Amino acid sequence: MEISVTKLDGKSAGKVKVSDAVFGLEPRADLLQRMVNYQLAKKQQGTHVxxxxxxxxxxxxxxxxxxxxxxxxxxxxxxxxxxxxxxxxxPVARSHAIDLPKKVRALALRHALSAKAQSESIVVLDDMTSDGKTKSLAAQFEALGLKNALFIGGETIDANFKNAAANLAHIDVLPIQGINVYDILRRNTLVLSKAAVEALEERFK
Incomplete structure (x- = not known):
């Protein structure tokens, strides 16, 4: 399948071909629920005593x-x-973490990506760079209709882009290493850089 690539200024930058094995699955709600429960349970401190x-x-x-x-x-x-x-x-101090096989976790991530693709809630950006000003970045997001979104960049995130986006409500920015099911599902739109798409393709090859 193909996904259109756009620039922050709204101009088209062609299309990128993505694997159906990563973005074209039929989403399973049970897998996504198990993964979200796994993440939230692991997130609990368990220090109450x-x-x-x-x-x-x-x-x-x-x-x-x-x-x-x-x-x-x-x-x-x-x-x-x-x-x-x-x-x-x-209550006693304890770990709330639950077990979930690594293969199930990887499959859940693919199903989360496929769910966003199926609902046409994926945007691919040609590049994630900014002048560091929140006002100008907010205007660009508004023009693209991105009010509640998760941005996934490459291995490193442009510092100016990250700092400018940090001041915007309902906007999260993560490197490709931090992509996870819970954050994908909690935001309306998933925004991937071209580098992130390539990394995901390589990861699930």
Whole structure:
């Protein structure tokens, strides 16, 4: 299949031929969901923790005698029912990551690219360069109809382009190494540089 290539000023720059094995698959929602769950689970810090009964610094001495008080039989003040006591069944520091085979992750990325291609939400730019001014870059994006987009460049991103785009809402810029399913799906439009398209073709060859 072929995708039209455009410049930031809106002029046509020809077409680029892309592989159907990367951009022409029938998208599977189950694969995309599994990949998004994998990414979001891995993203969680898992550092939330509370002090349990054995962690609080309180006396272990019996509060009062066992019998004859007419009250419940209590022991240490660190029990959860007392103020200052430990938390019962509280969260502990752990990893939230789940397993997903490498081949499934690679396939999910191809399905995400194919989903964007099928919905005609892919734009290929001839080059991603800028004078570093956010105002002029925003005007170019508006002319191209890019209000909510993920930009994927080559191995390196032009510093002026990246800095100017960083001030724009709903615009993300990543190098080709950072391309991922979650960011592709969370933005309306996927914008690839010609270098990014070549890198993806080489990656899934």
């Amino acid at each position: 509370t002090q349990g009964r054995s962690d609080v610094a309180r006396t272990g001495a019996r509060l009062y005698r066992q019998k004859g008080t007419g009250k419940a039989r209590h022991h240490a003040a660190s029990a959860p029912q007392f103020r200052g006591g430990g938390k019962a069944h509280g």
